[in-house]
Structure formats: structure tokens, C-alpha cells
Amino acid sequence: MTPTHAQSVVILGGGPAGLTAAYRLIHHGYRVTVVAPQPLLADAPPSTPAHDSPDALTILGCHHATQALLRSLHAGLQQPTQRDISLEFRLNESTIARYPRAWFPAPLHTWVSLLRFTGLPWRERWRLVSRLERLWEGDERLPADLEQRTADEWLASIGQSAQTCRIVWNPLARWLTGNALSALSADAFITSLRPLFLSTRHESRISVVQDSLQTCLIQPITERLTTGGATILRNTGSAQFRYERDHITGVLLRNGSLLQADWYIAALPPQQLTPLLPERWLTRYAYFQQLAELVSQDGTLVHLQAEQPCASPRLILLGDTVFHSVLVTTATPDRTDFSLITTDHQLAQTRLDFNVEGLIPDMLKSLRLLRPGCRLGPIHRRTIPNAILSLRPGTKLHRPIQRSPIANLLVAGAWTDTGWPPNLESAIVSGNHCADAIALQ
Ligand SMILES: Cc1cc2nc3c(=O)[nH]c(=O)nc-3n(C[C@H](O)[C@H](O)[C@H](O)COP(=O)(O)OP(=O)(O)OC[C@H]3O[C@@H](n4cnc5c(N)ncnc54)[C@H](O)[C@@H]3O)c2cc1C
The missing domain is CATH 3.90.660.10 (Polyamine Oxidase; Chain A, domain 2)
Structure with a gap:
């Protein structure tokens, strides 16, 4: 869809969320300016040559938005090589247990894989499988208060021992969400597990992309933006929004210049977004107040x-x-x-x-x-x-949706409310939501 007259969009932040929104919007014919003070992962070790950048990317089969973006960016070219890997757990100094992948249709593959996973003692494995079966059959429901409880407390309540939590569930929670079980809401933990373990075989694939995030995503988007006529402003950040009533009229940059556009997307971490906002909005809107809780x-x-x-x-x-x-x-x-x-x-x-x-x-x-x-x-x-x-209990309520109460301001970032833990998929989904919200006006 091409707008009747090319509207302009200023995007603050050049991480995956901001760049995804920019990439989508130039396809819709918008005039896009990205304020990207530093390239993502700019603090890579200086001695690391670009061609062997160490940050190989891990993507799950259920990360549809990431997979679609990679396909679109590399259409007609060689797609970044993805290799399937297994999840392995170090149980003690000398033992590693691999999470097996059974080649049965869902949900059978989940049960067979769990029953064969030696990382869990037999009794705990059996308890878990029986519980999953009751949930699947509808004989039991998950408790309604999972967002108010910590993941370790919930796991204990379903018969998982402290030892299993330490060597299996805690590292898994940290890998999926960055959070330890004791500081993670049970709801966030289950939400992060579900697509990986409780969906189809294809969705639960884990692949490692040999190229880094920089090489397979940031760099090609930046090139597309440049050839598509977008402006990328480096070496300056955004300092403050200018506004009239409940409408943004411009954004003042740290170098003193003022950028004006029809739309603004803040694709920054929450700590960097709050200082840009007028005091009036921070006190008036719960939407902005809750950012301080993150x-x-x-x-x-x-x-x-x-x-x-x-x-x-x-x-x-x-x-x-x-x-x-x-x-x-x-x-x-x-x-x-x-x-x-x-x-x-x-x-x-x-x-x-x-x-x-x-x-x-x-x-x-x-x-x-x-x-x-x-x-x-x-x-x-x-x-x-x-x-x-941090995805501690109660955080779910504070992750904001992408549409803000200010009509021409959208908010993107892995940390916003996307239904995903704050990972690359979440960042890309949030960028897509912002682009859709503007393009479908
Ligand atoms: C080394 C590394 C490896 C990773 N590997 C994986 C992986 O394998 N799989 C996975 O799913 N996830 C991975 N992640 C997580 C994923 O990269 C993040 O979830 C994602 O980068 C979040 O994107 P974002 O755009 O929301 O935020 P960010 O990437 O944090 O981008 C925000 C941007 O805003 C900019 N900014 C800050 N202040 C201002 C300002 N005042 N004005 C303008 N701009 C500003 C910053 O410079 C930054 O570029 C990895 C992260 C890192 C760091």
C-alpha cells in the first residue's frame, strides 16, 4: 500500500525493532529517518574482525517474524546458513543430558521427548507428563494467579525438586528469558516454554545462524534503507520530544537540530524513553508511568x-x-x-x-x-x-502495547508487550506492529 502523499516517520533507535519498522515503512512508501546513535553491538571487541564476529544467532522454529524477515532480506541471495542444534544440559561436572527430539506429531513428540529426557529424575518426569496430559485433555487448568507467583515456587508446587530446578529449569529459564527462576513470574516462564516444548516439531526446532545479528540482519536492513532513500543519522541521539497538547511536533536531537515528522516511533530501551517525554505526560498517563516499573x-x-x-x-x-x-x-x-x-x-x-x-x-x-x-x-x-x-511477578501488566496514548507516537522494542520474552523475535514483532499501525491508518 502506498500512501497518497508520502508521510514522514522519525524512528528513534537503530536496534532490530527500529530497523524492522523502518524497513517495513519504506516498502509502504513512507519517508523514514532513523536516529541511530551507535550501531547495535558496537562494543564488540576491537580485535574481532567483522568476518568472524562471534555473536552467532540462535533462532527457534516458532520465531516466524524473524524467519520471515531473514527470508525477505536475503530473497534471491543465499540465505544465512542455519543449522539445527539440540538443547543440552550440564547435570554435573562430567554428565551432559541432551533433550531428545522425537519425530512424532504433536503432542505425542512432547510426551515421548520428556519421557526420554534423562535430565529429570524418572519420578519428576512422570509427574510432569501426567500433568501435561491432564492439561491437554482439559481435565485440569493452569492456575489463574501464575503472574503473581515466581516460577520456582510454581515448579515446587507441581513436584519438581530443588535439584532439578537448579540444574535444568533455572538454566533453561535464564537461556529463554535472561531471568533466574526465583525472580521470574511463573506465567512468563510457561509462556517462554510453550512454543519450544508444547507446539509442533517444526516450531520447537532450535537453529544457530552462522552469521552474527550484525551481518545477517542489521547490515542488510541498513543497506536497504540507504538505497530506499531513508536517512540514517548516526553519532547523535534524541534528547527530548517537542509537543503541543497531546501531539508530538518534533524531536530535539543532542546535536541541537530539530526533526519533524508526521509519525514518531520510539524504539529505545524504556530507561532511554522516559527522559524524552514531557513531564505532563508522565504524570497524566498510566501508560507512561508504568515504564518506571520496568x-x-x-x-x-x-x-x-x-x-x-x-x-x-x-x-x-x-x-x-x-x-x-x-x-x-x-x-x-x-x-x-x-x-x-x-x-x-x-x-x-x-x-x-x-x-x-x-x-x-x-x-x-x-x-x-x-x-x-x-x-x-x-x-x-x-x-x-x-x-x-526483569520478568518478575507483575511485570506483564507493565509491558506497554505499541500504540501509545499520543496519537502520533508508537513504541517499539523487545521489552514491549508482544507475547514473547524480550528477545529478537519480540523486537521484530514490535517493529512490525508499529509499521502496521501507521500503514493501516
Ligand atoms: C550480543 C547479543 C546477542 C544476542 N543474541 C540473540 C539471539 O541469538 N537470539 C535472540 O533471540 N536474541 C538475541 N539477542 C537479543 C536481541 O538482540 C535483543 O532482544 C534485541 O537487540 C532487542 O532489540 P531492540 O531494538 O528492542 O533494542 P536494542 O537492540 O537495545 O536497540 C535500541 C537502540 O536504541 C538506541 N538508543 C538508545 N538511546 C537512544 C536515544 N536517546 N536516541 C536514539 N537512539 C537511542 C541504542 O543505541 C540501540 O541501538 C542478543 C543480544 C545481544 C546483545
């Missing part, structure tokens, strides 16, 4: 390479360590890349004099991920501010 914490990524070929990519979820997962991918034909993720909360729980990086080689050896005598490269650590939205 809490995020920093995420820390650690990368290193080993001088050995990678036979196949692997994802191992780690209980009982400061890192919650390790992703093993091919860096070059004779080098393997390891990416480990943790949060500032987990780091803060370790003793100050404890050398977190020092434990990585031993951990990789105990997981048999390193060949004897194999040389490891330097360890790079980087912190991504506010990377992880």
Missing part, C-alpha cells in the same frame, strides 16, 4: 576461540556456574568459537577476588569441548547495558 539489568558476554575445528555447533545450558550457557560455533574452518553469557547479578554473587575468566578453560575441558593440548585465544568480556528485562 527494571533491566546488564548482560555480560564472554568470547574466546580455540585452535581446533568445530565438528558441529552445540548449545549447553549450565547449572551451578556463573555462566548460564555456552554456545559452540565455527569461527573459521580450523577455529572454534565459544560464547558464554551471564548477568551482572550472577557476577555480583561471585566473590570479588574470584577470577571468572580463569574458570572457563577448566569448564570447557570438563565438558569435553576442548581437545587435549588445544590452544585457547584471549578471553574477551563485554557488558551490554540493560540487556535483560
Whole structure:
């Protein structure tokens, strides 16, 4: 659909949410300006060459918006290589349990896979499968108060032991949502599990895209925007909205210039959005007040390479360590890349004099991920501010929809209300919603 006269849109934020909205809107014929103070993941280790950027992307089969965007961006070209991987759990120093994938139709594959999963003691496996069967048959319903309860409390109430929570459910919750079970609402936990474990076989696929987010998504969108006539303003951020009554009339940038448009999309983290808003709106609208209830914490990524070929990519979820997962991918034909993720909360729980990086080689050896005598490269650590939205009980009510009470302002971001945990799919879905809201006016 092409508007009768080309309306203009200013998008604040050049992450996946803002860029998705921009990409969709130039297709609809809108004049788009993106304010992107820094490229996503700009703080990658300077010594990391672009071609072997370590941030391989993990996408699920149920991430339809992400898959569709990748297909559209690479239409007619070679699609980014995706390889299916299994979910593995480190049960103790020397044992890894793989979550099996049964090739039966839904829901049979869920039951067969669960019954064969040795990460759960037999009795707990059986309890879980029986419960799922009762839910499936409609003999039982999930409690109505799951958003008010923590995930660990709910798991205990359905007969999952503290040990199983520590080595299976907690790393799984951290990988899917970034949140520990004790600080995660039971509703958010179940919502994040459902598409992966309780849907069709195809939806529950986990694939690793060999290219980074930067290479397979950010860069091609940026190129399309440039060739499509969009303006991308780098090296400046947005400082404040200008307004008249309940209408935005412009956005003042940090470099002093004023941008004016018909529409504005704020695709920023919530902490960066609030300072742009007039005081009057913050006090008047519950929609904006609730942004203050959203809490995020920093995420820390650690990368290193080993001088050995990678036979196949692997994802191992780690209980009982400061890192919650390790992703093993091919860096070059004779080098393997390891990416480990943790949060500032987990780091803060370790003793100050404890050398977190020092434990990585031993951990990789105990997981048999390193060949004897194999040389490891330097360890790079980087912190991504506010990377992880807290999904503590009650948060669901505070994640805003994309339409704000201000008629020409939309809000995008992985943290908005999309029905997904705050991940890449959520960011892309939110960008699509904003573009649709404008294009369908
Ligand atoms: C290293 C890494 C690897 C990841 N891997 C995966 C993965 O494998 N699978 C997955 O599903 N998810 C992954 N994620 C999560 C996913 O990337 C995020 O959910 C996604 O980036 C969120 O997108 P967003 O656009 O909502 O927010 P962001 O990416 O945070 O973008 C917000 C943008 O706003 C900009 N900004 C801030 N303040 C201002 C201002 N005042 N004016 C203008 N702009 C401003 C910032 O510079 C930033 O570019 C990964 C994240 C990281 C960091």
C-alpha cells in the first residue's frame, strides 16, 4: 500500500525493532529517518574482525517474524546458513543430558521427548507428563494467579525438586528469558516454554545462524534503507520530544537540530524513553508511568576461540556456574568459537577476588569441548547495558502495547508487550506492529 502523499516517520533507535519498522515503512512508501546513535553491538571487541564476529544467532522454529524477515532480506541471495542444534544440559561436572527430539506429531513428540529426557529424575518426569496430559485433555487448568507467583515456587508446587530446578529449569529459564527462576513470574516462564516444548516439531526446532545479528540482519536492513532513500543519522541521539497538547511536533536531537515528522516511533530501551517525554505526560498517563516499573539489568558476554575445528555447533545450558550457557560455533574452518553469557547479578554473587575468566578453560575441558593440548585465544568480556528485562511477578501488566496514548507516537522494542520474552523475535514483532499501525491508518 502506498500512501497518497508520502508521510514522514522519525524512528528513534537503530536496534532490530527500529530497523524492522523502518524497513517495513519504506516498502509502504513512507519517508523514514532513523536516529541511530551507535550501531547495535558496537562494543564488540576491537580485535574481532567483522568476518568472524562471534555473536552467532540462535533462532527457534516458532520465531516466524524473524524467519520471515531473514527470508525477505536475503530473497534471491543465499540465505544465512542455519543449522539445527539440540538443547543440552550440564547435570554435573562430567554428565551432559541432551533433550531428545522425537519425530512424532504433536503432542505425542512432547510426551515421548520428556519421557526420554534423562535430565529429570524418572519420578519428576512422570509427574510432569501426567500433568501435561491432564492439561491437554482439559481435565485440569493452569492456575489463574501464575503472574503473581515466581516460577520456582510454581515448579515446587507441581513436584519438581530443588535439584532439578537448579540444574535444568533455572538454566533453561535464564537461556529463554535472561531471568533466574526465583525472580521470574511463573506465567512468563510457561509462556517462554510453550512454543519450544508444547507446539509442533517444526516450531520447537532450535537453529544457530552462522552469521552474527550484525551481518545477517542489521547490515542488510541498513543497506536497504540507504538505497530506499531513508536517512540514517548516526553519532547523535534524541534528547527530548517537542509537543503541543497531546501531539508530538518534533524531536530535539543532542546535536541541537530539530526533526519533524508526521509519525514518531520510539524504539529505545524504556530507561532511554522516559527522559524524552514531557513531564505532563508522565504524570497524566498510566501508560507512561508504568515504564518506571520496568527494571533491566546488564548482560555480560564472554568470547574466546580455540585452535581446533568445530565438528558441529552445540548449545549447553549450565547449572551451578556463573555462566548460564555456552554456545559452540565455527569461527573459521580450523577455529572454534565459544560464547558464554551471564548477568551482572550472577557476577555480583561471585566473590570479588574470584577470577571468572580463569574458570572457563577448566569448564570447557570438563565438558569435553576442548581437545587435549588445544590452544585457547584471549578471553574477551563485554557488558551490554540493560540487556535483560526483569520478568518478575507483575511485570506483564507493565509491558506497554505499541500504540501509545499520543496519537502520533508508537513504541517499539523487545521489552514491549508482544507475547514473547524480550528477545529478537519480540523486537521484530514490535517493529512490525508499529509499521502496521501507521500503514493501516
Ligand atoms: C550480543 C547479543 C546477542 C544476542 N543474541 C540473540 C539471539 O541469538 N537470539 C535472540 O533471540 N536474541 C538475541 N539477542 C537479543 C536481541 O538482540 C535483543 O532482544 C534485541 O537487540 C532487542 O532489540 P531492540 O531494538 O528492542 O533494542 P536494542 O537492540 O537495545 O536497540 C535500541 C537502540 O536504541 C538506541 N538508543 C538508545 N538511546 C537512544 C536515544 N536517546 N536516541 C536514539 N537512539 C537511542 C541504542 O543505541 C540501540 O541501538 C542478543 C543480544 C545481544 C546483545
